[in-house]
Amino acid sequence: MLLEVKDINTYRGPAHILRGVSISVDTDEVVALVGRNGAGRTTIIESVTGLLPVRSGQIRFRDEEITSLPPHRRAKRGIGYAPENSGIFPELTVAENLMISRWLVQKTERGAAGDGNTEARAFTVFPEVRQLVDRQGQNLSGGQKKMVAIARAMALAPYLLILDEAFEGLAPAVVKRFREAVMTIKAMGISLLIAESNLVSAATMADRLYVVDRGEIVFHGKPQQALADDQVMRTLRG
Amino acid sequence: MKPDPNAPRDHSLARLAAAMAPVLLLLILLPTFVETYQIQLVTYGLIAAIAALGFNLLLGYTGLLSFGHSAYFGLGAYTVAFVVQRLGPHSMEFYILIGIPVVAIASALFGYVCVRHTRIFFGILTLAISQVVYSLALKLYWVTGGSDGLRVPRPALLLGLLNFSGPRGFQQFITSYYYYVLAIFVVCVVLMWVVVHSPFGKALQAIRDNEVRARFLGLRIRRFRWISFLVSGTLTGLAGILWVPLNGLTTPDVLYWTFSGEIVFSALLGGFRNFTGPIVGGIVFTYLKTYAVATTEYWQLLLGVVLVTLVLVLPTGIVGGLSTLGLRLRKGRS
Numbered sequence: 001m002l003l004e005v006k007d008i009n010t011y012r013g014p015a016h017i018l019r020g021v022s023i024s025v026d027t028d029e030v031v032a033l034v035g036r037n038g039a040g041r042t043t044i045i046e047s048v049t050g051l052l053p054v055r056s057g058q059i060r061f062r063d064e065e066i067t068s069l070p071p072h073r074r075a076k077r078g079i080g081y082a083p084e085n086s087g088i089f090p091e092l093t094v095a096e097n098l099m100i101s102r103w104l105v106q107k108t109e110r111g112a113a114g115d116g117n118t119e120a121r122a123f124t125v126f127p128e129v130r131q132l133v134d135r136q137g138q139n140l141s142g143g144q145k146k147m148v149a150i151a152r153a154m155a156l157a158p159y160l161l162i163l164d165e166a167f168e169g170l171a172p173a174v175v176k177r178f179r180e181a182v183m184t185i186k187a188m189g190i191s192l193l194i195a196e197s198n199l200v201s202a203a204t205m206a207d208r209l210y211v212v213d214r215g216e217i218v219f220h221g222k223p224q225q226a227l228a229d230d231q232v233m234r235t236l237r238g
Numbered sequence: 239m240k241p242d243p244n245a246p247r248d249h250s251l252a253r254l255a256a257a258m259a260p261v262l263l264l265l266i267l268l269p270t271f272v273e274t275y276q277i278q279l280v281t282y283g284l285i286a287a288i289a290a291l292g293f294n295l296l297l298g299y300t301g302l303l304s305f306g307h308s309a310y311f312g313l314g315a316y317t318v319a320f321v322v323q324r325l326g327p328h329s330m331e332f333y334i335l336i337g338i339p340v341v342a343i344a345s346a347l348f349g350y351v352c353v354r355h356t357r358i359f360f361g362i363l364t365l366a367i368s369q370v371v372y373s374l375a376l377k378l379y380w381v382t383g384g385s386d387g388l389r390v391p392r393p394a395l396l397l398g399l400l401n402f403s404g405p406r407g408f409q410q411f412i413t414s415y416y417y418y419v420l421a422i423f424v425v426c427v428v429l430m431w432v433v434v435h436s437p438f439g440k441a442l443q444a445i446r447d448n449e450v451r452a453r454f455l456g457l458r459i460r461r462f463r464w465i466s467f468l469v470s471g472t473l474t475g476l477a478g479i480l481w482v483p484l485n486g487l488t489t490p491d492v493l494y495w496t497f498s499g500e501i502v503f504s505a506l507l508g509g510f511r512n513f514t515g516p517i518v519g520g521i522v523f524t525y526l527k528t529y530a531v532a533t534t535e536y537w538q539l540l541l542g543v544v545l546v547t548l549v550l551v552l553p554t555g556i557v558g559g560l561s562t563l564g565l566r567l568r569k570g571r572s
Contacts, residue, residue: 049454051454070453071454071456072453072454072455072457075455075456076456089444089451089452090447091443091447092440092444092447099437100437100441100457103438156456
């Protein structure tokens with residue numbers, strides 16, 4: 001198993017957000033976390049990336065315990081993350097945003113093993129980003145920012161790529177382009193963990209999905225099973 | 239044709255060389271057409287520019303406002319004074335050789351404590367540490383000379399090749415020392431240009447813009463801030479090392495918080511969000527203060543008015559303001 005999250009409990013301040021959450025992602029697999037706003041999807045992702053410490057439970061990545069590792073160590077071990085708000089550095093150009101990833105990955109085993117040109121991987125997923133390299137982050141549109149965020153995470157040569165609401169606020173034609181990109185990433189042998197609020201959208205990409213509600217996993221299975229489950233549909237509709 | 243804000247930005251050393259060449263030529267020729275006093279003033283300006291350049295790695299590129307850079311400038315100056323008093327050789331290269339490791343170690347130690355915090359807490363910590371160093375310099379008078387300070391005679395330059403004695407010794411020293419400082423200034427500018435345009439420099443800017451985003455990319459925030467602090471403090475310390483032979487005396491005043499304020503002022507005056515801003519700020523501030531002191535006993539008031547005006551009218555500093563003006567003029571033409 002690539003990623004194993006076992007029975008984690010996470011708090012935001014005094015608020016107990018995640019209650020005994022367990023999920024897993026296998027190699028070459030696309031897994032979706034589906035839930036309404038405030039259900040706990042982003043909290044699960046922040047627990048996995050290390051941005052939010054877990055109070056109890058265990059997180060293992062590539063057979064190594066990473067529960068108490070800081071975010072930068074997790075990133076170096078191959079967890080890439082494209083957050084909901086893109087996370088592009090506004091005053092740096094797209095090339096400079098990608099340059100940081102390439103520089104960081106060159107210091108890792110993954111960088112040493114390859115030719116070091118991890119930007120090529122990023123351009124394979126989104127060739128459009130090549131046209132944007134000289135633009136500053138603050139001069140990009142919302143969709144372009146999301147593309148660059150995914151490209152930048154890909155330039156880290158991750159084993160697992162986490163996408164938080166990657167399709168939110170995009171035009172339908174662009175969403176289609178992003179779904180193609182997810183399939184390209186999967187074909188490259190990279191696993192994906194995708195947080196989505198739209199079950200139908202998640203079902204078109206995911207091999208498996210988890211439905212999150214009030215900080216707990218209330219469903220786990222194939223997308224078709226979720227779509228056929230009345231209880232799941234009621235939970236997601238509110 | 240309209241200027242394209244998305245046009246590729248050239249950050250090569252060739253671009254820096256092309257931009258610096260005319261200014262450098264002017265600075266090289268300067269001693270042929272100005273008097274000794276003006277050469278001395280420009281030398282002070284270049285030293286202030288080195289200090290501001292170092293300071294700005296922390297403020298402009300890492301997003302940390304230090305109110306305690308006087309500590310590194312003063313430590314550089316006092317190290318030279320101690321070397322003169324205890325070790326003997328009056329060689330500028332020897333001062334630099336001893337002084338740089340001392341300020342680097344001090345910056346590394348103080349930086350290690352300070353970068354554990356950000357924003358106001360960082361500023362207060364740097365201020366507090368500089369005030370501790372100031373108090374030590376003031377109270378340990380048997381070592382530091384207290385408020386009288388320590389004298390530093392004119393050193394020999396280029397490993398004793400240039401000595402300055404005799405009736406025209408002072409004038410010769412000023413001119414030679416000007417070229418000496420100018421050479422070090424050019425090295426510092428090139429070095430800083432390389433640093434801020436390297437992946438390390440871009441990582442600092444990423445941390446400045448958003449440390450959470452930088453963290454999930456794999457950047458060790460505290461380590462990067464510490465290295466930035468170390469480089470910044472060392473460069474400011476180098477400015478202190480260069481300053482004291484020119485001044486001939488170091489007193490605890492250079493360790494006091496108001497001197498840190500002058501370094502901050504220099505960066506603000508030139509503009510801390512661009513590379514050349516602190517250089518321009520350092521030189522302009524030196525002239526501004528010198529002429530303000532000569533003009534009125536209320537010179538602090540004058541500097542205060544300039545600072546308030548600057549913040550209100552030119553928030554991006556002289557260089558930032560000129561860049562905006564240039565962009566508007568180009569837009570107007572097209």
